[in-house]
Structure formats: C-alpha cells, structure tokens
Amino acid sequence: MGYNRKNLKRIKEEYSTKHLVAEREAEIKRRELHAELPQLADIDKKLSGVGVELMGVALSAGADKEARFAALRCETDALNKKRNELLVAAGYPADYTDVKYECEKCSDSGYVGIKMCDCMREALVMAGYESSGIAHLLRTQTFENFSLDYYKAKPESYAMMEKIFGYVKNYAENFESGKSENIAMFGGTGLGKTHISSAVAKKVIEKGNDVFYVTAVGMVSDFEAEQFGSEHMAKGELTDRYFDCDLLIIDDLGAELSNQFTVSCLYNLLNVRINRRAATIISTNLTQQELFKKYNERITSRIIGEFRILPFTGTDIRMQKIKGGK
Numbered sequence: 345m346g347y348n349r350k351n352l353k354r355i356k357e358e359y360s361t362k363h364l365v366a367e368r369e370a371e372i373k374r375r376e377l378h379a380e381l382p383q384l385a386d387i388d389k390k391l392s393g394v395g396v397e398l399m400g401v402a403l404s405a406g407a408d409k410e411a412r413f414a415a416l417r418c419e420t421d422a423l424n425k426k427r428n429e430l431l432v433a434a435g436y437p438a439d440y441t442d443v444k445y446e447c448e449k450c451s452d453s454g455y456v457g458i459k460m461c462d463c464m465r466e467a468l469v470m471a472g473y474e475s476s477g478i479a480h481l482l483r484t485q486t487f488e489n490f491s492l493d494y495y496k497a498k499p500e501s502y503a504m505m506e507k508i509f510g511y512v513k514n515y516a517e518n519f520e521s522g523k524s525e526n527i528a529m530f531g532g533t534g535l536g537k538t539h540i541s542s543a544v545a546k547k548v549i550e551k552g553n554d555v556f557y558v559t560a561v562g563m564v565s566d567f568e569a570e571q572f573g574s575e576h577m578a579k580g581e582l583t584d585r586y587f588d589c590d591l592l593i594i595d596d597l598g599a600e601l602s603n604q605f606t607v608s609c610l611y612n613l614l615n616v617r618i619n620r621r622a623a624t625i626i627s628t629n630l631t632q633q634e635l636f637k638k639y640n641e642r643i644t645s646r647i648i649g650e651f652r653i654l655p656f657t658g659t660d661i662r663m664q665k666i667k668g669g670k
C-alpha cells in the first residue's frame with residue numbers, strides 16, 4: 345500500500361536515467377574541454393591522482409595521517425583554483441563541467457539518505473493524479489472551490505451538507521490506508537457527489553496513497569473485458585487495481601447495466617476490500633430501496649452495514665448554475 349506500484353517503478357527508472365544522463369552530459373563537456381584546453385586535461389589528471397592518494401591515506405594508519413591529509417587537501421585547493429581560472433580565462437563559467445542535476449538535494453537519485461526526496465514525492469503525486477482516472481476533475485473540483493451557497497435555499501439541506509462537507513474534508517485530511525472507513529453517498533444528480541469525491545481523491549493522493557476512481561459503467565466494462573474479452577489478457581490486468589488501491593471510488597453505482605456476473609463481481613470486490621479494511625467510496629443516484637431492487641440483499645446489506653451513509657440533499661447545482669448564468 346502507498347504509492348501506486350506502477351508509478352513508483354516507472355519514476356524510479358526515470359530517476360536512475362536522469363541521474364546517468366546528467367553525469368554523461370558532464371563527462372562529454374569535460375572531454376570536449378580537454379581537447380580544447382590541454383592544460384585543463386593535465387590539471388584533471390593531477391586532481392584524480394590526488395583523489396586516489398587521499399583514499400590511500402584514509403585507509404592507512406600512519407601517525408602522520410592528519411598532516412598528509414592537510415597537504416593533499418591544500419594541493420587539491422590549489423589545483424581547483426588554477427582550474428577555475430583557466431576555465432574563466434577561456435570564457436567558460438567555473439562550474440561548466442560540474443554535473444548539473446535537476447535537483448541538487450538528491451542529485452536526481454530521488455533519495456536523500458534513505459528518505460525520499462521532496463522532488464520524487466511530488467513526481468509521485470503528479471503521477472498519482474494521472475493514474476487516478478480523474479486527473480481532469482482534480483484540477484477543478486477541490487475542497488477549496490466547493491460552495492455551500494447552492495444549498496442555502498433549503499435550511500435543512502444547508503445544515504446537512506455543511507455537516508457532510510466537514511466530515512469528508514476531515515476524512516480526506518486524516519485518511520489512513522487500512523484504517524479509514526467506507527463511505528456511501530446517496531442523493532440525486534447534481535448535488536455535488538462527484539465534486540466531493542474528486543476533492544477527497546486529490547487530498548488522499550497528496551498524502552501518498554494510491555487512489556483509483558472509476559464510474560460503475562467503467563468498472564463493469566473492465567470486469568467483463570477481462571472475463572470475456574481477448575484471451576491474451578492476463579487475469580487481473582484490468583481489475584487488480586480495484587482490489588489493491590488504498591482508496592477505490594466508484595461513481596454513479598446503479599447507472600451500469602447489471603447482470604448476474606457483474607453483481608457477483610461487485611459483491612466479491614466489496615467483500616475483499618471490506619475484509620482487507622481497504623477503503624471504498626461509492627456514490628449513487630439510487631435510493632436505498634432502488635439499490636435493494638437492483639442488486640441482491642447481500643450487496644445492499646454490505647453497503648448499509650459497512651459504509652457510512654451520507655445523504656446528499658438540495659437542488660440540482662448544475663441547473664442552478666445554468667439558471668444563474670454561471
């Protein structure tokens with residue numbers, strides 16, 4: 345659990361390439377300069393000789409160890425000074441042949457000691473947005489731009505939505521893989537369920553978790569494609585992530601065409617995730633009665649029993665926006 349495994353593997357590979365490319369580029373520059381400035385080649389040769397000597401002294405146990413160290417360091421400083429002067433005189437910046445890493449903190453290795461560098465964490469969050477399935481929504485549907493004003497027409501709706509908003513925000517900010525509870529959002533279209541789901545996803549990804557967001561229609565098509573589609577498809581190729589991610593968000597449950605196969609897939613998925621204590625968020629336009637009719641009693645009772653029910657109420661926000669000309 346944690347960062348999406350595929351993203352982590354890919355980004356680690358990218359870092360190792362980035363690190364090597366930076367070193368290779370510096371080496372190419374150094375060789376070109378050596379051809380142009382033979383004196384520089386001479387200094388670099390001496391510098392590497394001093395480097396070898398320094399290592400030898402470090403490994404030795406002589407009484408004069410400190411004095412030899414000081415002498416060699418002095419020699420290194422003098423050679424570096426000469427090197428810089430030579431470069432500047434030839435019109436190059438003194439650091440021209442230094443390895444130029446994108447991140448100085450970790451030298452593009454992604455780690456500072458054993459701690460992951462901020463730059464790699466950020467790359468993983470970005471990749472997490474992309475692999476969440478709702479990168480486009482994450483940019484526009486956040487906690488910051490969720491407005492409770494649309495619920496003001498009905499005071500009871502406003503009070504309920506204020507409570508729900510506070511709960512989900514706290515849920516996302518304190519999300520813990522394997523500990524956070526399941527949520528089922530009930531309510532008609534245009535009441536902000538998708539907006540809230542997107543805002544939760546974004547926050548939970550930023551906390552270093554693998555979040556997978558899918559519509560129920562997309563989910564059914566993945567399970568069916570794997571079962572009945574190309575025989576070249578490996579088992580789990582499309583569906584492993586449904587089971588493995590830290591937070592699975594299934595949007596618009598009930599909009600999919602269901603049959604015995606899809607119902608049993610959904611039951612199995614919910615069951616496995618509940619047993620693993622992996623959090624799932626479901627949103628649906630169906631009422632609890634409609635849910636009961638569409639699925640079997642086993643699924644419905646799983647949802648009612650194992651999920652925190654959040655009843656969204658109010659007047660369709662999309663319609664309000666259209667009428668208000670926003």
Ligand SMILES: [Zn+2]
Nearest residue numbers: 447450461463
């Ligand atoms: Zn870094």
